[in-house]
Amino acid sequence: MARLTVNTVDHDVASSPDTPLLWVLRDELGLTGTKYACGKALCGACTVFVDGSPVRACVTPLAAVGRRPVTTIEGADSRVAEAVRRAWIELEVAQCGYCQSGQVMSAIALLEGNPNPDAAAVDRAMDGNLCRCATYARIRRAVRRAAELLA
Amino acid sequence: MNVFLVDRRDFLRLGLAAGTGLVLGVRLAGAADDAAPAAVTPDVFVRIGEDDTVTVIVKHIEFGQGTFTGLPTVVAEELDCDWSRVRAVGAPADPARYANLNWGGAQGTGGSSSMNNAYTQMRRAGATARAMLVAAAARAWQVRPGEITVHRGVLRHAASGREARFGEFAAAARAEAVPKNVALKDPADFVYIGHDLPRLDIPAKSDGSAVYTQDFRLPGMLTALVAHPRRFGAGVARVDDAAARAVDGVVEVLTLPSGVAVVARDFWTARKGREALAVEWDETKACRRSSDDILDQYRTLAAQPGLVARADGDAAGALAAAATTLDADYEFPYLAHAAMEPMNAVARFENGALEMWYGVQGQSLDLGNLSRALDIAPERITLNMLYAGGSFGRRSHFASDYAVEAARIAQALPGRAVKLVWTREDDLRAGAYRPLNLHRVRGGLDTAGNVLAWHHRIVGQSIRAGLPKPPPADQVDHTCVEGASNFTYAIPHVRVESHQPTLDIPVLWWRSVGHTHTAFAVETFLDELAHAAGRDPLALRRELLTDDPRRRAVLDLAAEKAGWGEALPAGRGRGLAVHHSFKTWVAEVAEVTVADDGSFQVDRVVVAVDCGVAINPSIVRAQMQGGVGYALSALLGEAVTLVDGVAQQDNFDTYPLLRCSQMPEVEVHIVPSREHPSGVGEPAVPPLAPAVGNAIFAATGKRLRRLPFTTAA
Ligand code: FES
Ligand code: FES
Numbered sequence: 001m002a003r004l005t006v007n008t009v010d011h012d013v014a015s016s017p018d019t020p021l022l023w024v025l026r027d028e029l030g031l032t033g034t035k036y037a038c039g040k041a042l043c044g045a046c047t048v049f050v051d052g053s054p055v056r057a058c059v060t061p062l063a064a065v066g067r068r069p070v071t072t073i074e075g076a077d078s079r080v081a082e083a084v085r086r087a088w089i090e091l092e093v094a095q096c097g098y099c100q101s102g103q104v105m106s107a108i109a110l111l112e113g114n115p116n117p118d119a120a121a122v123d124r125a126m127d128g129n130l131c132r133c134a135t136y137a138r139i140r141r142a143v144r145r146a147a148e149l150l151a
Numbered sequence: 152m153n154v155f156l157v158d159r160r161d162f163l164r165l166g167l168a169a170g171t172g173l174v175l176g177v178r179l180a181g182a183a184d185d186a187a188p189a190a191v192t193p194d195v196f197v198r199i200g201e202d203d204t205v206t207v208i209v210k211h212i213e214f215g216q217g218t219f220t221g222l223p224t225v226v227a228e229e230l231d232c233d234w235s236r237v238r239a240v241g242a243p244a245d246p247a248r249y250a251n252l253n254w255g256g257a258q259g260t261g262g263s264s265s266m267n268n269a270y271t272q273m274r275r276a277g278a279t280a281r282a283m284l285v286a287a288a289a290r291a292w293q294v295r296p297g298e299i300t301v302h303r304g305v306l307r308h309a310a311s312g313r314e315a316r317f318g319e320f321a322a323a324a325r326a327e328a329v330p331k332n333v334a335l336k337d338p339a340d341f342v343y344i345g346h347d348l349p350r351l352d353i354p355a356k357s358d359g360s361a362v363y364t365q366d367f368r369l370p371g372m373l374t375a376l377v378a379h380p381r382r383f384g385a386g387v388a389r390v391d392d393a394a395a396r397a398v399d400g401v402v403e404v405l406t407l408p409s410g411v412a413v414v415a416r417d418f419w420t421a422r423k424g425r426e427a428l429a430v431e432w433d434e435t436k437a438c439r440r441s442s443d444d445i446l447d448q449y450r451t452l453a454a455q456p457g458l459v460a461r462a463d464g465d466a467a468g469a470l471a472a473a474a475t476t477l478d479a480d481y482e483f484p485y486l487a488h489a490a491m492e493p494m495n496a497v498a499r500f501e502n503g504a505l506e507m508w509y510g511v512q513g514q515s516l517d518l519g520n521l522s523r524a525l526d527i528a529p530e531r532i533t534l535n536m537l538y539a540g541g542s543f544g545r546r547s548h549f550a551s552d553y554a555v556e557a558a559r560i561a562q563a564l565p566g567r568a569v570k571l572v573w574t575r576e577d578d579l580r581a582g583a584y585r586p587l588n589l590h591r592v593r594g595g596l597d598t599a600g601n602v603l604a605w606h607h608r609i610v611g612q613s614i615r616a617g618l619p620k621p622p623p624a625d626q627v628d629h630t631c632v633e634g635a636s637n638f639t640y641a642i643p644h645v646r647v648e649s650h651q652p653t654l655d656i657p658v659l660w661w662r663s664v665g666h667t668h669t670a671f672a673v674e675t676f677l678d679e680l681a682h683a684a685g686r687d688p689l690a691l692r693r694e695l696l697t698d699d700p701r702r703r704a705v706l707d708l709a710a711e712k713a714g715w716g717e718a719l720p721a722g723r724g725r726g727l728a729v730h731h732s733f734k735t736w737v738a739e740v741a742e743v744t745v746a747d748d749g750s751f752q753v754d755r756v757v758v759a760v761d762c763g764v765a766i767n768p769s770i771v772r773a774q775m776q777g778g779v780g781y782a783l784s785a786l787l788g789e790a791v792t793l794v795d796g797v798a799q800q801d802n803f804d805t806y807p808l809l810r811c812s813q814m815p816e817v818e819v820h821i822v823p824s825r826e827h828p829s830g831v832g833e834p835a836v837p838p839l840a841p842a843v844g845n846a847i848f849a850a851t852g853k854r855l856r857r858l859p860f861t862t863a864a
Contacts, residue, residue: 019419027374027417032366033359035540036418037491038575042803045491073359088357092349092769095215095777097356098363098491098540123812130803132491132541133215134780136814138773 002062006031007075017063021055022046024062025072033073033101037130044129045098047105048072054109073101080111080150087146095133103129107143116147195248196276197226199284203304203318205232207273210242210249210258211265212512213352214490214539214546215777216832217770218265220350222273224766225266228343229277229336232317233304239351241536244514258514261547261660263733263830266766270828278333280324287323288315338764338825347769352538363538364495364509369568372497373402375560376421376572379410380432382796383582384655387411388433395424404428405563409552412560418572438655438796442587445654445793446482449589449610453480457608457648460627460636464644469604473595477683479676481592482857483611483668484790486585486661487806492540493578494553498561499568504531505558510539512546519619520551521558543781544660548583549617576801584791585661586612590635590672595644600684602695604644607635607672612658613651614665624651630660634669634732634837639702640677640695656793662781663833666732670837671844671858674728678845679854688845689715689727701761702729704822705738709759712820713740719850722746723754726845728838734829736761736822739779741815741842745850749864753783753815753843758835760819763826771831772819778835779817784809786840788859 001012006029015024020039025031025048034057037045041056048057049071084107094100103126110117110125117125122143131139198206207226213219219239227237242249246258252268281301288306289296292313300307307314338344355361380386390411392404400420405412413424470476496509505525511517511534522529539546548554557571573581588611595604613628615621622628627649629636636647661667681691689710696703706729710716719725722745729738738759745751758775765771788807792799800806844855847863855863 015417015419023417023419026366027419030368032362032368035363035492036365036572037493037540038803040575040802040804043491043808085357089349089353092353092773094350094353094356095217095773096491096539096541097215097352097361100356101359104357104359126811130491130808130810132489132543132781132784132808134777134784134809134814135773136780136809136811137776137817139811140814 003067004062004065005067005069007071008069013062015062017061019062020058021048021060021062021065021070022057025057031072031074035098035101037098043099044102044106047102047129049105049109054106073105076105076108078108078112080146081108083146083149084108084111084142086149087142091138091142091145093135093138093142095135099129099131103131103139107139107146110143111146111150115150117143196273197230197280199280199317199321199324201318201321203233203236203316205230205237205317207237207239208242209239210269211260212241212510212536212539212542214510214512214542216265216774217350217767218260219352220348221266221766221770222269223351224343224348225270225273226277228341229274230281231301231303234343234348236304237351243536244511244518244532244534246515246518249514259516259547260512261544263735263832263834266828267734267830274335275333278335279330282330282333283324283327284317284320286327287320291320291323344764344766345768348767350770361538363492363540364497365492365540365572367497367508367537367570369497369499372568372570373414373416373564374418374421374570374572375412375414375557376418376425376574377407377410377412377556377577378425378428378430379577379580380437381580382434382437382439383657385437386433387430389431391429394427394429398424398427403564405560407556407559409556414560414564414569440654440656440796441794442484442792445587446589448652450480452610452650452652453589453591453608457650458625458627459646460632460649461645461647466604466606466644466646469644470593470595470606473603474598475596475683477594477679479592479679479856481590481668481672481675483588483671484792484858485587485656486785486789487579487791487800488543488545488583488661489579489806489808490539490541490543490545493575494545494573494581495571496554496557497568497570498557500558500561501566503527504533505561506533506535507554507558508535508537509554510542510546511536511554512539512542513548513551516547516549516619517551517554520555524555525558525562543662544664545583548659549619552581552583575803579791579801579806580798582657583659584656585667586614586658588668590668592672592676594676594680596680596684600686602640602642602680602684605642605646607647608650609635609648609669610650610652611668612654612656614658614660616651616653617657617659624653630665632669633665634730635673638673639699640692641697642695663732663836666730666833666837670728670730670732671840674730674838674841675844675856678726678841678848682848692729701736702731705729705736705759705761708820708822709738709740709757712759712818713742713757715740722850724846724848724850726842726847726849728841728845730834730837732834732837735831735834737775737834737838739835739838739842741839741846743843743846743850745847745863749862751847751863752813755816755818756839756842758817758819759822760831760834761822761824762831762834763824763828765821765824766828768821771821774831775819775835776817778833779839780809780814782836782839783813783815783843786843786858786860787813788861790859
């Protein structure tokens, strides 16, 4: 049993230490907002925060997380997170929606560090998050809109 | 009391056989008593709750294209309900009620047909429900129905000052006779159609709460992964599963026709078990082809006459007499759908019945395949539709590959719910690719530079050959030639031929199907002819579109908005293309910047679309943006390459998808229209690649004829 803190709640988890955090979250804790799409840190669908920094949960073994707190889309409730979510709804970013948890988490991470990113900074920050529906035009606008909401 | 216009038998006779779309399956369920005869449960298209909730049962899957908002919008418009009370739920698999009216009796989503087939049906459903609510109120208030007005879910009788919410009459309305004819609104009175109503699925898709197959859970559910062969046509020769079974948490190992399944308590355990398997594959019938060889074969075929798809005038004769002739080959690789959610399905087999939960797209196909695979009657199969994280055609598979795989595993473990998960590698290697294609085109101009003749041979596998009932092999599969066999440029001599070689490589429809390659060949070659004739590509197209006003209108609109003809700095170029697919016209003007080293970027794409009535313009714009991005992704780097039968790409490092920084600015202009609505999911895809290729030519003078465009140098 390992101890894992997710969205400020402590859990005793039975998954083996080599299990990627993604599958601990999804299969053991039932937090399915974080998505599987590549399993190799190639798409960003599984983005969560560990100790406040974005990581790809699909390649982060449980053992590597240790006692550092994990935040998933379900628990992202900072002021920035609220603004991002609002912007995402207002601009109707999602199509199939499958990548969007990861997109939202990456946008939150960007705006936590840089409240007023220019276009190049937005592209840089969001480039690791693939969207097969190509919602990128609205992603860009939504990030800027969230920045406006935060200003 | 029967609130259906017709019962199931009549429904089949009248609604489907006549193809009239006469489907007034409106049931106004209020209270708990739902003891209607089996043939009329569950409710068909609309349910109104006593709490005023309007539930629209949507017969088409939502995988991003907006059906769960679009179809309810149409119902809500005629029902005059309050949009904030509308909810959408997916229809069960039941072709007798939920057929795609464009597809005879089959249920399924595809060909950008959801709104096109269901528009009138949904209007009637809404109008019928409204009429029954009005009738119930009129009876209760003892007034004439014509004196009652309806606005945003409230019934009103002005003279007596009475009013009521829909919910108050939901139960009473069920007792009213279903009107045979209902008046539909004058489009001038639309308050929802044509407006940007908020998408119903957006909030849940913005906070991680939307439930996809990947997220769906049942008590005691197990997870299955399947070890698949690397080559198509291979089977399992021998399995040593001792090590896999020794993995703590592995419950079962099963040999299936498609591979070896490892069933375990969760994904990671199943994956460990799969890695511990030692499988010897029987490759006696395996595909050993390579993309390069296939292309060579196709070049040989292109030199020979094929099946005739179109023969206007005498193309060969006209070419022989032409002042100038031009030749071009265009090459297209196999492509994978690569939906963000890899294929998956949840299944449970119990007491001889199968129930499944997944992103079911082709209900009729899947019912047939599942019934055959499990040897049970279709009536014993329940398919529940969940959101799908994309499909682009992949979830409408001829053999229902992943659904059958999940069902077989469930059948072997009766009573246990099983979730089959394909990894990204499984997903990309499983085939069902957009076919590799070769086009060979020859055109002829007269001395004045007029286009006289067009001779076009297309070589590529038939997609429809994979259907459970394939068309005869000596007939042209329209999905091989659509977009070329029916272009409307006024060229006197046109011949289009098709070679449809049979290969052991599974192919499938991929967002915009045949148009993915035909539009590129037609719109690029036309550009080549324009330049050869010293003509402006826009002017030449306009001149040749003598009899296709809607195509010409989108072309003009896109050109005008893009500033066609205005000068661009060196290294930049502008190109255009226009195409008709799925009953919709789209023109695109692309602007590119090409660097000295041949690297290029697409800066801007102006889209003009005529899709008839744009039910929800925001969704139309989103589909145009997404279609542009999807096509650009393929253009920039997608290809599945087979070498000795093995796909060389199995994840996003080798099969790169478009990224945020590569997305151009996309401007969408919608042609105002009162025509019947047509598709928007696919039609933005076809014109993009030729528009970009033509723009690169304008910038560099270099013509790119092979997809993907890795460099413009
Ligand atoms: S699933 Fe983790 S990056 Fe793709
Ligand atoms: S919204 Fe479909 S993958 Fe991004």
